[in-house]
Amino acid sequence: MQPLFLHRTYLKHQNETLPNKDQPKSTWQDRKNASAKHAEKPPKIDTKGNVTGKKPSRLIEEEKVEKGRVRMAVYKALFRSFGCLPAVTVVFFLLLYSGANMASGFWLSEWTNDAYLKNETNKGTGKYSSETNTYIGIYAAIVLVQILGNAAFVMLTNVQMVSASQRLHSAMLTSIFHQSVAFFETTPSGRILNRFSREVDVLDVLFARQLWTVLHTFLSLVITVVIISYTTPIFLVVIPPILIVYIMVQRFYIPSSRQFRRLESTSRSPILSHFAETIHGASSIRAFGASDRFFKAFQNKVDTNNKCTFISDSAARWLKVRLEFLSSLLVFFASLFAVTSHGVSASLVALSVTYALQVTASLNMLVQRFTMLETNCVSAERIVEYISLPHEPEWINPDHRPSQGWPERGGISFVDYSLRYRPQLDLVLKSIEYTIEPGQKIGIVGRTGAGKSSLSLALFRVIEAAGGSIVIDDVDISTIGLHDLREGLTTLPQDPVLFSGTVRFNLDPFDLHPDAAIWKALDHAHLGDTVRELPGQLEYVCEEGGQNLSVGQRQLMCLARSLLRKTRILVLDEATAAVDIETDALLQETIRTEFEDCTVLTVAHRLNTVIDYDKIMVLVNGTILESGSPNDLLKNTRGTFYSMAKESGLVQ
Known part of the structure; x- marks a missing residue:
């Protein structure tokens, strides 16, 4: 079993990135050229409920990678989580800051152009001091508004974005x-962890x-263009051609960068999956000397991710x-027109050239940040994808x-009950017709793959029916909520x-039973003496998954938990x-x-555990082949149950 487990563990990682040898390798061009006529068709079902035609070759498919622009639904989800009123408030403070920023420049220009203050002979007069104090006071007020507006804008944006990320995280967790x-x-x-770690971190930070x-930066560029155009209107002639080149560069770069980000996010999931499962199977990997192989496989996955990051x-x-070239052109033309223009004051020329010199940094920052913003919308896209997953029925x-x-x-x-695990798979239970009377003890037996455990999963609706129904006390279980x-x-x-x-906590997580009932359940489960010897007894802390208890003790703990609940129906899936x-x-x-008065269904691999039950149900290939009391079934020496009992040594 160990070599088979190790081989399957390794293949599970390879299935994320490597195609099956019987399946043609998917390429970017193949996915790009895919259309509706090439889309996967629903499986064909024959009259017996089995899937016909070609079956899928892999359980785990490649992770889906979106193409093209981020869908508008993603931006809508981000905006809804951010909030309409906070968004309006953010824009208000941004406009307040930008207006104050522009006003400060013009006010300084007006201050330097004041003819009275330019005259050195007026220094020391009352009017000189009064006008100077007026300019200083108004400028200080403008700067104060600028500081407060910027602080409120930045703080509100960060706080609301963290809140929006929290809402999206909660919605994804609920999904x-x-x-x-x-x-x-x-x-x-690894795919799930990737979205809850990296993608959420991108939105948070x-x-x-x-x-x-x-x-x-966008409003700063708008202010720059307005000021330069105000001082030298001819500068507006240069804007259109530079803007056209800028848009061309943008349209070429953004789609590529966005897709690189998707590749980088997708190539990270196999790393997390490989790491988690390597840790889980570390003892088997060491036992079979496969450490180097797993280490190289991990390195290959990291290298693939690094390639995407490097690109x-x-x-x-x-x-x-x-962008540096475009910015240099803007500075050149702004300076040229400022020098060649007549009738423009020196202060306005200085203001125009000063803002033009800031264009380089602003334009670089705008394009890069805007590209990164749209690229990082891929994180929101991947979160929204999991939020939009189809849910199981209502609780x-x-x-x-x-x-x-x-x-x-x-x-x-x-009632004519059928079940399949996924739409493209064959039926595992086929047209089951069976009635269990209240209080009966039913043993469910059969060979491996006969559908025994599937029958127990069907009772809890872990898997939804493919046909028919299950009725418990005149209630069709498909009509009620899963929790009920x-x-x-x-x-x-x-x-x-x-x-x-x-x-x-493990026995009574909702604190519904007194200690006496808990100890009684432990004693009936033959675990009372073991728990009394533990430090802290009922307060003894079990590690994650019960790792500090043996497998048998864990099973006895689960039995004690079942004894505490003691509902009218008990299902044992090879519990012993x-x-x-x-x-x-x-x-x-x-x-x-x-559970004397309860209905008990036991999926058993040891026939001696169910040999004294009221009835035995023998499953073969998802159908009930034999049913009846154990004595009646053993009388049929050619029956399946008799042959199984003979193999177990119950009959000669």
């Missing part, structure tokens, strides 16, 4: 919590600074050279809620689930596979005693 099991089976954890820098940085350098359906204490009896009916359904059932899974926390035969017998006795 992930509402995903079905199929999503997590086909999506590597970078996006706000780039946003206010773009707005600030993006190189494109930025390409842009900077061309609570207010129009169809079961009665308090449902199910009261525990009767279960399968799952609160009425209890399961003891094949893989024990424990959380990081105390023993009490991790314990020895003697402990298994004790647990079965506990289940028979404590």
Whole structure:
């Protein structure tokens, strides 16, 4: 089993970036030329419910990479999370700051052109001092408005952007919590972590600074053009051709930079997936001497990501050279027209040339920040993509809620029930017709892949039905919310689930039961003495996943948790596979005693655990091949159950 697990773990990473050998390699040009007629067609279903035609060759597909401009829906989502009123307030303070900035320049020009103050002989007079104080006071007031406007603009932009990022993060987290099991089976954890780490970090840290820098720089350029055009109107002749060249450079650079950013984000997910799964399987990797192979695979993924980053940085350098040239042209023409123009005061010429000298830095910053802003919108695009994922059914359906204490009896009916894990796969359960009376103990047996665990998943609607229905106490479970359904059932899974926390928290997370009931459940689960020997007893802290407990102890903890809930229906999915035969017998006795009046469905691989049940259901290829009491089934010496019992040594 270990070599097979190691091989599958390695292949899982390769599936993210490497095509199947039977499948043609996808290229950028292929995806660019794809159209509706080449789109993937829905699978064809035959009369038996099986998928016909070519089946998909991989469980995990390549991560989707968007093309072209960022969709308008992404900008709308950002604007809604930012808020309409804060956006208007931000624009107001920005205009206030820009207006004060322009006013300060003109006021200084007016101050230097004052004829009375230019006359040196007027120094020391009362009027000279009064006018000087007036100019200083008004200039100080303008500067104060400029400082306050800029501070309010920057602070509000940063605060609201963090709030917007928090809202988007919460919406994405809610969307992930509402995903079905199929999503997590086909999506590597690295892709999810990438969006919750890097993409959210971009919105938290970078996006706000780039946003206010773009707005600030854009208005500064507008002010520069207005001032230069005011002092030398002929300068307006130069603006159109330079603007055309500028737009051409922009239209060439931005799409490339945006796509480089998408490639960089997409190539980061395999790194996270590979790292997480390497840590998880570190013992197997060392045991089979595969450390070098995994290290080289990790290096290759990092190199691929670095290539995308290097290309993006190189494109930025390409842009900077061309923008420097355009800025130099603007400064040259502004200075030339200022010198050759007549009738313009020296102060206005100085103001015009001063602002022209700032164009180089402003234009470079505007283009780079605007490009980075649109490029980083890819992070918002990837977050919105996960927010827009289709959800599993509602947790609570207010129009169809079961009665308090449902199910009261525990009767279960399968009505022509069929199930498949994903639309493109074959049916794993096919037209199941079966009725379970309240209080019956049903053993579900069959070979590997017969559909035993799928039947238990169907009861909890972990996977939605492909056809038919399941009725519990006259309630079609497909009509009620998932929480209402799952609160009425209890399961003891094949893989024990424990959380990081105390023993009490793992047994009674909502603090609904007294200590006496908890100890009683532990004693019935044959774990009471073990817990009493632990430091802190019920307050003993279990590590994440219960790593400081044995697998058997974890399973017993899950049994104790089930005993505390004690609903009318109990589902055991090979729950005793991790314990020895003697402990298994004790647990079965506990289940028979404590759940005597409950309906029990046991998916079993040890036939001796269900040999005394009321009925046995034998599944073969997703259908019920045999059903009846164990004694009746054993009488059929040619039956499947008899052959399984013979292999287990229950019959001679």
